[in-house]
Amino acid sequence: MTIKDCTKNSENKLLCLNITGDKPYRRVINLFIGIVASVPITLTLPADALQVKVTPSNPELGDTLSVIINLDNPDNGSNPKVAIGEKTYPTFAIAPNKYRAFVPTTPVETAGIRKLKISGDGQVQNLAVTVRNRKFPVQRITLPPGKSADGATEYELKRVAAFKALQTPQKYWNGSFGKPNTGRISTIYGVRRYYNGKFANDYYHRGVDYAGAAGSPVVAPAAGRVALVGRVSQGFRVHGNVVGIDHGQGVVSIFMHLSRINVKEGDIVKTGQLIGAVGSTGASTGPHLHWGLYVNGQAIDPVPWRFNGVE
Numbered sequence: 001m002t003i004k005d006c007t008k009n010s011e012n013k014l015l016c017l018n019i020t021g022d023k024p025y026r027r028v029i030n031l032f033i034g035i036v037a038s039v040p041i042t043l044t045l046p047a048d049a050l051q052v053k054v055t056p057s058n059p060e061l062g063d064t065l066s067v068i069i070n071l072d073n074p075d076n077g078s079n080p081k082v083a084i085g086e087k088t089y090p091t092f093a094i095a096p097n098k099y100r101a102f103v104p105t106t107p108v109e110t111a112g113i114r115k116l117k118i119s120g121d122g123q124v125q126n127l128a129v130t131v132r133n134r135k136f137p138v139q140r141i142t143l144p145p146g147k148s149a150d151g152a153t154e155y156e157l158k159r160v161a162a163f164k165a166l167q168t169p170q171k172y173w174n175g176s177f178g179k180p181n182t183g184r185i186s187t188i189y190g191v192r193r194y195y196n197g198k199f200a201n202d203y204y205h206r207g208v209d210y211a212g213a214a215g216s217p218v219v220a221p222a223a224g225r226v227a228l229v230g231r232v233s234q235g236f237r238v239h240g241n242v243v244g245i246d247h248g249q250g251v252v253s254i255f256m257h258l259s260r261i262n263v264k265e266g267d268i269v270k271t272g273q274l275i276g277a278v279g280s281t282g283a284s285t286g287p288h289l290h291w292g293l294y295v296n297g298q299a300i301d302p303v304p305w306r307f308n309g310v311e
C-alpha cells in the first residue's frame with residue numbers, strides 16, 4: 001500500500017510525499033523547494049555562534065593546549081573567555097572573529113580530563129579534553145648533609161616572577177621556534193628528581209639544556225621583545241646572567257647561566273639574533289644553556305613549539 005502525504009503551497013500547487021513508494025526523497029526535496037520558494041524571507045537556520053577547536057587532538061602532559069574559538073557575531077566588543085574551574089586563560093584575536101587561548105599542562109599535574117568552559121556571543125560551551133599521562137625520565141641526586149646551594153635572592157625571584165606573568169597582547173612569533181644553541185641536548189624537558197631517595201613532588205626540569213661550549217652563541221629561537229636582563233652582580237644567584245624574551249600573548253622564553261649578554265631590556269629581537277653566550281653562571285655545575293619556555297606562567301615542553309609550531 002502507498003500512503004500519500006500531500007500539502008498545498010502558496011501557489012496552490014499540491015506537493016505530495018509518497019511514503020512507501022520508490023525514491024521518496026525526491027518528493028521530499030520537491031516539498032522543501034516548494035516551502036522555501038513560498039517563504040523566502042522568514043526561513044532562519046539555527047546559528048551555531050560558538051565554534052571551538054582544541055589542538056593537539058590527543059595531548060599529553062607537557063603539551064600546550066591551543067583553544068581556538070570562532071564567533072559568528074562581529075563587533076560585539078569583547079573577547080570570548082576560557083576557564084577551567086576558577087582559573088581563566090586570556091584569549092587573543094588571531095584573525096577576524098577568531099580567538100585563541102593557551103592552556104599549559106605540566107608533569108606535576110594529574111593526567112585526565114580538563115573541563116573547559118568557553119563563553120562568548122552570549123553563549124557557553126563546555127568541552128572535556130583528555131590529557132594523557134607521560135612518563136618522564138628520573139634523576140637521583142645525592143646531596144651531602146648540610147650542603148645546600150645559596151638560594152635565589154628576593155630581587156631575583158621578584159623579577160623572574162614578573163617576567164613569567166607577562167601576557168602582552170601583541171604576537172611577535174611566527175611559525176615554529178628555532179634552536180637557541182647548536183650544542184647537543186643534555187637534559188630534556190620534564191625530568192623528575194629524587195633527592196637523597198625522596199621524590200621531589202614539585203620539581204620537574206622546566207626547560208631544555210643544551211651542552212654548548214662555553215662562549216658559544218645563544219640566539220633568539222623566535223622573535224620577541226627583551227623583557228628581562230639580570231646579572232649575577234644584581235643578585236641573580238640561581239639563574240646567573242639571564243635574558244628573558246617576551247614572544248607575546250602569554251608566551252615567554254628564559255635563557256640562564258650565560259657568560260655574556262648582548263641585548264638590553266626593550267630590544268626587539270628577530271629569530272636567530274644573537275642574545276648572549278653559553279656560560280656556567282648561577283646554580284650551574286658546568287657550561288650549558290638552560291632554555292625555559294613558559295605559557296601563562298607554566299613551563300611547557302618546547303618540543304612541539306620547535307617542530308610543529310604553535311599558532
Ligand SMILES: [Zn+2]
Binds near residue numbers: 205
Ligand atoms: Zn636546565
